[in-house]
Ligand code: SF4
Ligand code: SF4
Ligand code: SF4
């Protein structure tokens with residue numbers, strides 16, 4: 001990372017009791033990987049463009065990482081969005097976090113929900129690429145759409161890398177692991193794959209931060225972002241006209257609601 | 264033994280493969296599906312992708328991501344069981360790499376007492392392409408595997424001036440059916456027995472002395488606990504047995520499973536002997552480099568680098584083993 005961030009990392013470790021920084025680096029094959037800084041000796045200067053950066057908030061779901069308690073995390077816009085959403089869902093209770101967002105030759109530090117909200121409201125990230133692909137899918141007839149998904153999903157092996165790398169998939173026990181009853185068939189057959197992805201998309205609806213980690217880690221190249229974005233749009237239409245006011249559609253329940261599926 | 268050789272031009276290679284398909288052989292090779300290079304049946308030579316390493320290894324030809332073991336059906340008070348017979352008769356797998364063959368060689372050892380899988384492994388005819396250069400993350404040579412040669416195949420294709428030198432054994436002869444006048448005795452560079460590899464293997468075995476090393480905590484930090492590394496690996500063999508169906512009929516399946524996942528070792532009581540990624544990552548590294556030295560007489564990583572490319576954190580299994588040993 002740039003010199004200013006690195007100086008600040010050294011400061012956080014020396015003066016603020018931060019004992020782990022989850023930074024980012026490039027390996028010899030050019031992959032962007034997490035770089036764990038456990039002491040000042042681990043600090044390296046590395047250049048990663050802000051839009052190439054990944055979202056490593058999923059590491060905060062690991063008990064071994066959580067036990068560091070006071071953690072710095074180098075991220076971009078999507079990291080801040082994830083932080084905000086996780087705070088909202090009460091997930092970062094016992095952690096003291098320092099978000100470090102690189103800028104040209106400086107950085108921004110975020111430690112509170114309020115700062116995150118201010119940062120996010122000042123920015124609008126464009127997701128034009130996904131929007132285009134999503135539009136293409138929406139233009140398809142139902143039969144074409146079905147074939148499109150069958151063809152792309154066919155390669156899924158149920159390795160669950162998408163789940164493991166997703167910061168919002170933090171459940172300690174996933175629906176896929178429930179076997180009494182067996183909601184989701186275990187084999188990576190079309191049936192099993194299809195139900196897994198429908199379930200996954202539903203559970204992330206309105207919560208997904210569109211960081212695309214799931215897409216980046218999928219060995220089978222499955223365009224999960226189309227599902228994510230499609231569901232996001234549906235949630236926006238159904239629950240709010242104003243994007244920023246949707247925080248958790250699955251929590252959006254009023255006692256006097258007349259719904260026929262809750263009896 | 265690859266004891267004969269012929270020469271093919273680009274055109275001849277293509278007509279040979281298309282001819283096999285025309286004659287009704289099932290030809291499986293590396294193709295692109297939704298941008299992912301993987302082994303699948305081809306209907307035409309031009310579908311083949313011969314200049315990339317596949318994302319998923321060739322093991323899925325023999326061990327697909329899920330497979331039916333048998334089906335059962337109840338009629339009145341009788342139960343009928345029908346075994347799934349899918350042999351690989353008539354199948355030719357083309358575009359294997361030397362690491363894929365080493366992988367199959369390990370699978371033959373591992374499944375030595377499973378006649379069904381062993382039969383599959385020994386039935387299909389293998390056509391290998393020598394690697395001229397390494398792909399990102401490959402380290403087969405570090406483990407004593409010659410990327411330019413394989414004697415564990417029926418046909419070996421090496422690029423030569425204006426085409427290909429093709430080496431083959433008797434099984435290869437059957438599918439090549441060359442004109443006698445084109446065939447020469449094979450003149451092939453046999454790999455020199457590599458002494459240093461014995462030292463390397465012995466060195467890797469020292470990992471067992473590091474079982475309680477504090478460094479496992481460091482090397483496992485990046486591991487998120489998914490199945491990617493196991494699912495792309497040519498030598499990962501673990502599977503889960505699942506029954507699907509109802510009281511009248513159904514089927515028993517084997518499905519890929521992975522030691523990186525927490526559920527893999529979770530007992531019905533809730534106890535988990537490998538409670539975190541520290542133990543799970545250690546198990547994977549130890550299994551590849553130490554445990555199979557005891558059980559099968561060899562290390563079971565063939566250095567194909569597929570797990571490094573597929574891992575969300577791109578953890579390098581070999582460098583991590585060396586890091587522990589340092
Ligand atoms: S979508 Fe991709 S990452 Fe997710 S389970 Fe399927 S193959 Fe694995
Ligand atoms: S884009 Fe994918 S990884 Fe990121 S929050 Fe959404 S579902 Fe999770
Ligand atoms: S452990 Fe990794 S490098 Fe070794 S054989 Fe398996 S996929 Fe290839």
Ligand code: SF4
Nearest residue numbers: 486487489492523574
């Ligand atoms: S090493 Fe990588 S691919 Fe393997 S379980 Fe861990 S995160 Fe997944």
